[in-house]
Amino acid sequence: MVACRRSKRVFSGIQPTGNLTLGNYLGALKRFVEIQDSGVETIYCLVDLHAITTWQNPAELSDATREAAAGFMASGIDPARSILFNQSQVPAHSELAWIFNCVARMGWLGRMTQFKDKAGKNRENASVGLFAYPALMAADILVYHATHVPVGDDQKQHLELTRDIAIKFNNDFEVDFFPVIEPIIEGTATRVMSLRDGTKKMSKSDPSDMSRINLTDDSNKIAAKIRKAKTDSAPVPESPDGLVGRHEAANLLHIFAALSDQSIETITSEFGGRMFSEFKAVLTELAVDRIGPVTAELNRLMKDPAEIDRILASGAEQATLIAEPIVRQTHDIVGMIGSR
Numbered sequence: 001m002v003a004c005r006r007s008k009r010v011f012s013g014i015q016p017t018g019n020l021t022l023g024n025y026l027g028a029l030k031r032f033v034e035i036q037d038s039g040v041e042t043i044y045c046l047v048d049l050h051a052i053t054t055w056q057n058p059a060e061l062s063d064a065t066r067e068a069a070a071g072f073m074a075s076g077i078d079p080a081r082s083i084l085f086n087q088s089q090v091p092a093h094s095e096l097a098w099i100f101n102c103v104a105r106m107g108w109l110g111r112m113t114q115f116k117d118k119a120g121k122n123r124e125n126a127s128v129g130l131f132a133y134p135a136l137m138a139a140d141i142l143v144y145h146a147t148h149v150p151v152g153d154d155q156k157q158h159l160e161l162t163r164d165i166a167i168k169f170n171n172d173f174e175v176d177f178f179p180v181i182e183p184i185i186e187g188t189a190t191r192v193m194s195l196r197d198g199t200k201k202m203s204k205s206d207p208s209d210m211s212r213i214n215l216t217d218d219s220n221k222i223a224a225k226i227r228k229a230k231t232d233s234a235p236v237p238e239s240p241d242g243l244v245g246r247h248e249a250a251n252l253l254h255i256f257a258a259l260s261d262q263s264i265e266t267i268t269s270e271f272g273g274r275m276f277s278e279f280k281a282v283l284t285e286l287a288v289d290r291i292g293p294v295t296a297e298l299n300r301l302m303k304d305p306a307e308i309d310r311i312l313a314s315g316a317e318q319a320t321l322i323a324e325p326i327v328r329q330t331h332d333i334v335g336m337i338g339s340r
């Protein structure tokens with residue numbers, strides 16, 4: 001029997017729904033680029049099959065997929081060094097997901113907080129895909145025998161489920177085939193919060209555009225959103241201890257720390273005692289300085305959608321070369337006959 005690979009391979013995904021936000025950038029994209037630049041093998045995926053677990057307008061889905069691909073490249077993902085593609089172009093994801101649907105238990109999936117949040121009160125009306133979402137996510141990762149998965153804090157529970165699926169499959173079939181993955185949830189911005197409510201995650205799907213900074217926002221918009229961001233009346237504290245219970249203040253300081261690659265301690269000691277109106281002005285300057293070039297490059301790439309489509313097709317071809325043999329071996333382990 002083929003044994004589990006042990007060398008490091010990184011996989012992560014982002015849903016192509018709506019605009020990429022500063023949360024996606026700091027919690028995910030910026031980290032993806034650092035990992036790519038460290039020389040590790042990296043595979044990054046625009047998970048369009050996950051996107052349709054809630055209704056997506058077809059034309060908007062195509063645009064959002066291209067825009068997300070452009071956002072990856074504008075942030076520094078280089079398709080010559082990372083595999084970049086959209087999920088539906090590699091059928092191996094869906095094939096392995098079916099097998100994992102038969103490994104995962106209803107109870108495990110029913111405990112997922114993202115399902116509970118997204119399904120809301122009317123669970124009977126949620127799509128079956130929304131419920132099975134984490135089994136597809138496990139398939140995304142394990143179909144490459146990836147070992148490490150960088151994500152924001154909100155995906156932690158899904159990655160624990162991925163580990164449980166790998167362990168159960170290996171136990172049920174008495175193999176050492178799927179790796180038990182390691183989440184990478186690191187940095188000062190694993191959970192960027194809404195600019196309007198510091199207890200809620202900054203999200204593409206928030207009805208208020210003022211709650212988030214989009215990678216497509218120009219400098220005027222960024223400035224207006226930071227100026228209007230909610231804070232309390234106290235000044236910036238002298239140390240991180242002074243941030244307890246001050247969600248909005250903590251969020252702005254964490255955003256500054258992440259954008260400037262500094263620790264939160266450095267930021268509180270630098271700005272401690274100053275008023276937030278003053279701090280916001282410096283934060284705006286930094287955000288425009290860091291996000292501006294990404295936005296400009298994203299807009300430039302979006303002028304040639306055919307080139308983006310070619311890059312995604314080429315990424316899908318490379319991804320298929322890795323994923324196909326792993327699905328074939330999985331079928332063999334399960335006892336399915338086939339000659340491909």
Ligand code: AMP
Nearest residue numbers: 014015023027028151152190191192202
């Ligand atoms: P999604 O937009 O839900 O597909 O998320 C894509 C990636 O961005 C995942 O790794 C998320 O954990 C990360 N992410 C999304 N929103 C945030 C946020 N507000 N703060 C930090 N990371 C985030």
Ligand code: TRP
Nearest residue numbers: 011012013014015047050137140
């Ligand atoms: N569920 C993730 C999110 O919403 C996106 C995702 C899908 C993903 N498949 C993945 C992330 C595999 C990491 C690895 O953010």
